[in-house]
Amino acid sequence: MTNDHRSEISLRVNDVTYRSTVDNRTTLLDALREDIGHTGPKKGCDHGQCGACTVLMDGRRVVSCLTLAVAAEGAEVTTVEGLAGDGELLPMQQAFIRLDGFQCGYCTSGQLCSAVGMLAEHAAGWPSAVTADVSPDCPAPTLDAAEVRERMSGNLCRCGAYPSIVRAVLETAAREEVAG
Structure with a gap:
């Protein structure tokens, strides 16, 4: 039996590209926190209602708990860790x-x-x-x-x-x- 509910994706997060194999149902929030280790986005309600997981995807706000990781492939994702440049706060x-x-x-x-x-x-x-x-x-x-x-x-x-x-x-x- 094949495992065809998984996809290999490439996520560009805070100017770094990460490759990962994820279940197609994996949220961007879970991929960021569990696969990549960016713990800035928080899991609050896990229903898109609280905004604790908000990140920028191609400069636009998204709630990462409702965004599938596979949908973020090819996009530039910015988490709170990526807001500051060269160690200086925005x-x-x-x-x-x-x-x-x-x-x-x-x-x-x-x-x-x-x-x-x-x-x-x-x-x-x-x-x-x-x-x-x-x-x-x-x-x-x-x-x-x-x-x-x-x-x-x-x-x-x-x-x-x-x-x-x-x-x-x-x-x-x-x-x-x-x-x-």
Whole structure:
């Protein structure tokens, strides 16, 4: 009997390529944590509802507990471990630390990946559910606390660090606007 429910895949994670043979039903989260050893993405609800497992796939936010590892082949996956370059924290990571955007820290990796992805979505002009004008010729929505809360609503924090997370995202966005 053949074992045809397994696939050999190549995952590019944080600029490093890993080859692995996985069951076709293996989630990206399990492949990252168990096969590759990237423990930044956390297994929270395992139902795509808490966001603790959020990673970036080709720059877009995905909940890795609902993404099959075989679907990530050929994509560039970035986990929290890959956000900082050359050992220096991103401004978003620095803001989370300075403004106490985490308490127990369990959700922090997903929050950080989501915040980075969310800022890129906003910069690209993507509207959210609270964006007032979604017509194609309107300017990018103003990034205010309501926009940040809505855009980050898929990431839960049981400790209630939301006010600090919103401040960290807004501060980082303001710094990026000035710099860019």
